Amino acid sequence: MASDGFRPLDEKSLAEYIKATPSLSSKLGNQVDDFQIKEVGDGNLNFVYIVTSPSGSCVIKQALPYIRCIGESWPMTKERAYFEAVTLKEHGRLCPDHVPEVYHFDRAMSLIGMRYLEPPHIILRKGLIAGIEYPLLAEHISEYMARTLFFTSLLYRTTTEHKQSVAEFCGNVELCRLTEKVVFSDPYKVSQYNHWTSPYLDRDAEAVREDNTLKLEVAELKSIFCERAQALIHGDLHTGSVMVTSDSTQVIDPEFAFYGPMGFDIGAFIGNLILAFFAQDGHADPKNDRKAYKDWLLRTIEETWNLFQKKFTALWDKHKDGFGEAYLPTIYNNPQLQQLVKQKYMSDLFHDTLGFGAAKMIRRIVGVAHVEDFESIADAGIRADCERRALNFAKLLLTERRKFQGITEVTSAIPKVHS
Amino acid sequence: MASDGFRPLDEKSLAEYIKATPSLSSKLGNQVDDFQIKEVGDGNLNFVYIVTSPSGSCVIKQALPYIRCIGESWPMTKERAYFEAVTLKEHGRLCPDHVPEVYHFDRAMSLIGMRYLEPPHIILRKGLIAGIEYPLLAEHISEYMARTLFFTSLLYRTTTEHKQSVAEFCGNVELCRLTEKVVFSDPYKVSQYNHWTSPYLDRDAEAVREDNTLKLEVAELKSIFCERAQALIHGDLHTGSVMVTSDSTQVIDPEFAFYGPMGFDIGAFIGNLILAFFAQDGHADPKNDRKAYKDWLLRTIEETWNLFQKKFTALWDKHKDGFGEAYLPTIYNNPQLQQLVKQKYMSDLFHDTLGFGAAKMIRRIVGVAHVEDFESIADAGIRADCERRALNFAKLLLTERRKFQGITEVTSAIPKVHS
Ligand SMILES: Nc1ncnc2c1ncn2[C@@H]1O[C@H](COP(=O)(O)OP(=O)(O)O)[C@@H](O)[C@H]1O
Ligand SMILES: Nc1ncnc2c1ncn2[C@@H]1O[C@H](COP(=O)(O)OP(=O)(O)O)[C@@H](O)[C@H]1O
Ligand SMILES: [Mg+2]
Ligand SMILES: [Mg+2]
Ligand SMILES: [Mg+2]
Ligand SMILES: [Mg+2]
Ligand SMILES: [Mg+2]
Numbered sequence: 001m002a003s004d005g006f007r008p009l010d011e012k013s014l015a016e017y018i019k020a021t022p023s024l025s026s027k028l029g030n031q032v033d034d035f036q037i038k039e040v041g042d043g044n045l046n047f048v049y050i051v052t053s054p055s056g057s058c059v060i061k062q063a064l065p066y067i068r069c070i071g072e073s074w075p076m077t078k079e080r081a082y083f084e085a086v087t088l089k090e091h092g093r094l095c096p097d098h099v100p101e102v103y104h105f106d107r108a109m110s111l112i113g114m115r116y117l118e119p120p121h122i123i124l125r126k127g128l129i130a131g132i133e134y135p136l137l138a139e140h141i142s143e144y145m146a147r148t149l150f151f152t153s154l155l156y157r158t159t160t161e162h163k164q165s166v167a168e169f170c171g172n173v174e175l176c177r178l179t180e181k182v183v184f185s186d187p188y189k190v191s192q193y194n195h196w197t198s199p200y201l202d203r204d205a206e207a208v209r210e211d212n213t214l215k216l217e218v219a220e221l222k223s224i225f226c227e228r229a230q231a232l233i234h235g236d237l238h239t240g241s242v243m244v245t246s247d248s249t250q251v252i253d254p255e256f257a258f259y260g261p262m263g264f265d266i267g268a269f270i271g272n273l274i275l276a277f278f279a280q281d282g283h284a285d286p287k288n289d290r291k292a293y294k295d296w297l298l299r300t301i302e303e304t305w306n307l308f309q310k311k312f313t314a315l316w317d318k319h320k321d322g323f324g325e326a327y328l329p330t331i332y333n334n335p336q337l338q339q340l341v342k343q344k345y346m347s348d349l350f351h352d353t354l355g356f357g358a359a360k361m362i363r364r365i366v367g368v369a370h371v372e373d374f375e376s377i378a379d380a381g382i383r384a385d386c387e388r389r390a391l392n393f394a395k396l397l398l399t400e401r402r403k404f405q406g407i408t409e410v411t412s413a414i415p416k417v418h419s
Numbered sequence: 420m421a422s423d424g425f426r427p428l429d430e431k432s433l434a435e436y437i438k439a440t441p442s443l444s445s446k447l448g449n450q451v452d453d454f455q456i457k458e459v460g461d462g463n464l465n466f467v468y469i470v471t472s473p474s475g476s477c478v479i480k481q482a483l484p485y486i487r488c489i490g491e492s493w494p495m496t497k498e499r500a501y502f503e504a505v506t507l508k509e510h511g512r513l514c515p516d517h518v519p520e521v522y523h524f525d526r527a528m529s530l531i532g533m534r535y536l537e538p539p540h541i542i543l544r545k546g547l548i549a550g551i552e553y554p555l556l557a558e559h560i561s562e563y564m565a566r567t568l569f570f571t572s573l574l575y576r577t578t579t580e581h582k583q584s585v586a587e588f589c590g591n592v593e594l595c596r597l598t599e600k601v602v603f604s605d606p607y608k609v610s611q612y613n614h615w616t617s618p619y620l621d622r623d624a625e626a627v628r629e630d631n632t633l634k635l636e637v638a639e640l641k642s643i644f645c646e647r648a649q650a651l652i653h654g655d656l657h658t659g660s661v662m663v664t665s666d667s668t669q670v671i672d673p674e675f676a677f678y679g680p681m682g683f684d685i686g687a688f689i690g691n692l693i694l695a696f697f698a699q700d701g702h703a704d705p706k707n708d709r710k711a712y713k714d715w716l717l718r719t720i721e722e723t724w725n726l727f728q729k730k731f732t733a734l735w736d737k738h739k740d741g742f743g744e745a746y747l748p749t750i751y752n753n754p755q756l757q758q759l760v761k762q763k764y765m766s767d768l769f770h771d772t773l774g775f776g777a778a779k780m781i782r783r784i785v786g787v788a789h790v791e792d793f794e795s796i797a798d799a800g801i802r803a804d805c806e807r808r809a810l811n812f813a814k815l816l817l818t819e820r821r822k823f824q825g826i827t828e829v830t831s832a833i834p835k836v837h838s
Contacts, residue, residue: 166589185750215756216756216760227647337634
């Protein structure tokens with residue numbers, strides 16, 4: 001199709017592509033007739049194919065030069081696939097238990113071949129809507145976040161390694177701009193694709209657009225997002241970017257990755273758990289009031305932060321005599337000072353996390369892209385009630401985040417919110 | 420000499436170089452015998468030649484692959500000349516009145532040809548030691564800082580422009596590492612090249628190395644320095660990087676430039692004025708008690724910040740409907756909110772400025788590179804007294820900076836410091 005070697009694939013041409021590509025045909029064989037190919041992309045941006053054959057399986061993800069859920073009217077660089085592949089590999093190296101293996105990457109085709117996360121893996125968000133408990137979720141996701149964020153930060157790396165990686169990921173600017181727009185800007189102004197449960201939330205959406213305090217806070221978060229190269233973040237770590245079974249947790253879809261603030265990832269995940277909490281009343285039925293499930297969600301929020309903090313600071317302790325530029329051992333090697341700097345670092349990170357989490361919640365209620373947690377509540381009045389409570393809590397979190405001293409203060413405030 | 424096209428020049432080979440280089444010989448002619456060449460590099464890193472001829476003049480600056488004042492035992496990339504040239508041109512484009520014009524740049528030779536800032540231009544630091552008042556200094560330097568910082572920040576630029584420039588200046592990592600070392604690390608540990616007025620300040624230097632609160636604060640500033648790409652900063656804006664006459668102010672030597680925190684530049688300048696203040700008692704003599712001069716210095720510190728703030732926010736007002744990503748007009752276009760976000764931005768920047776200024780002061784008293792303001796005080800006991808007052812004020816500023824609400828609180832605290 002195009003002279004740059006790119007052509008969008010479909011089920012048929014993909015089969016030929018696999019046959020011609022040794023790193024894929026070595027898994028799947030080269031009998032095109034044996035391939036079962038199914039497009040399953042339910043995400044917002046890309047095309048995803050599950051390919052199975054008698055000899056194996058894989059997932060093929062291809063980026064097209066526009067945003068899938070909007071169409072060709074919203075162009076978007078297909079180079080995002082490159083940054084996704086680099087990040088899958090880097091995060092996979094740091095945390096192989098929770099990132100699918102990459103089998104193949106073709107930059108010209110914007111195409112990634114990776115491990116098929118076979119059933120019973122499902123998207124976490126769908127599990128949360130179904131009311132399924134994942135006893136290892138907090139353990140696993142905290143491990144993923146602690147390892148990927150710690151090892152790509154200046155706590156572990158030299159300035160030389162850091163600046164080189166920062167420079168490379170500056171190339172993922174189109175995706176950063178998309179986040180800037182949909183998370184930090186659009187919800188606070190009239191914007192073409194914004195929507196909400198109308199007419200119920202008309203006044204709420206308007207109130208967001210007129211709230212100077214919110215806008216002041218969101219500007220600060222946006223500037224941190226744009227300017228602070230703290231670690232290689234996933235960049236889109238909501239509950240739709242995690243696939244789970246009862247004993248496996250896998251993080252997919254890091255196409256928004258760049259060197260940004262750690263709190264953006266942790267906040268995305270926790271913020272989306274809070275959204276899941278507020279959606280539960282919309283999923284309750286006479287057989288299941290979801291009360292126990294809401295408690296599990298709150299516990300999981302607490303454990304996610306607490307385990308993250310524990311694992312992250314344990315990595316810090318373990319590598320405190322390493323090459324990380326941030327706290328040189330010859331200056332920071334006394335136990336009392338170690339304690340002090342860790343407390344300050346984790347407290348700042350906690351407040352960033354709450355701020356970004358809140359911003360991610362708000363945009364899912366009055367912005368362009370909503371979440372199935374709420375969208376799947378059929379009764380618009382009930383849905384609006386759930387959304388309003390989530391929105392009110394997010395506003396509180398965004399403006400008062402510095403007053404929260406620990407995660408249990410957050411989880412005890414959540415159930416107290418009224419619409 | 421080397422296969423990469425680099426050779427260190429001396430007076431003789433420079434003459435031949437000029438003759439063979441049209442952009443220089445067009446200014447100076449090509450009569451080698453007519454050239455008067457004098458090496459005047461009094462800085463720490465590079466070689467600087469003043470070249471005059473009957474038809475014109477210029478300054479030639481060449482970076483060698485090590486740090487001049489230490490020698491070949493401290494290697495340093497000569498690519499710094501590239502970043503200096505790019506920044507001279509970029510800052511010169513934004514503020515031509517206060518940056519010398521670049522005539523020529525030779526990347527292979529790490530060589531810059533620029534306007535000779537002819538006498539009576541002298542290095543500002545020397546003027547401050549001599550007790551000379553520069554009535555336009557605050558006006559000029561605030562103009563330079565406001566324009567270079569504003570126009571290279573996200574207040575004016577799009578994310579796309581910003582990330583592209585950030586990526587390029589990540590290449591100046593060696594110079595960033597040097598700052599990390601000499602400003603944010605060495606003063607707080609035992610380090611080979613650290614020195615101070617001994618034995619007078621032995622206990623003071625030791626106290627800095629043992630002060631957990633200072634170390635906690637300096638870690639925060641270091642992380643901002645390493646991670647926050649706020650604007651294209653000069654990176655070394657002390658009073659030795661400014662040349663002045665009574666009506667001209669010219670900023671030279673931006674080889675440390677990169678995308679970093681604005682407060683690092685403003686703090687460098689103000690911190691060095693404060694050092695000049697504390698040095699005055701060492702320069703007083705029966706004919707001149709320097710009292711009036713100290714008042715002028717305090718006024719200049721106040722005016723520098725106040726005029727910077729005024730000019731910077733005026734640029735913001737003027738360009739508020741432009742393409743800057745930080746505060747989109749459709750969100751931030753109401754006057755009350757404009758006021759709020761500006762207040763917060765300037766207050767945060769003020770506290771960054773005080774923190775970085777303090778860190779720059781401390782390193783000049785107990786670190787590797789000292790300032791002539793103090794070094795030129797012959798009596799070691801008097802010098803130590805001046806330095807101790809400066810050090811004590813810097814420690815106060817670093818740890819209590821968030822309590823200062825405005826610049827006059829700073830300038831009224833300065834004269835109250837005791838040793
Ligand atoms: N490795 C995989 N194994 C199984 N299913 C996957 C895999 N990667 C993606 N999927 C499925 O495809 C959907 C879209 O993938 P995703 O990477 O999130 O694309 P997008 O970038 O468009 O959001 C996921 O929600 C999931 O259902
Ligand atoms: N454009 C110029 N005009 C006149 N003198 C200059 C010029 N540039 C540098 N100098 C002189 O050379 C000295 C060293 O220059 P500088 O750029 O600060 O080098 P370094 O990077 O080694 O510190 C300055 O202190 C000043 O005296
Ligand atoms: Mg997705
Ligand atoms: Mg999200
Ligand atoms: Mg995606
Ligand atoms: Mg210099
Ligand atoms: Mg220099």
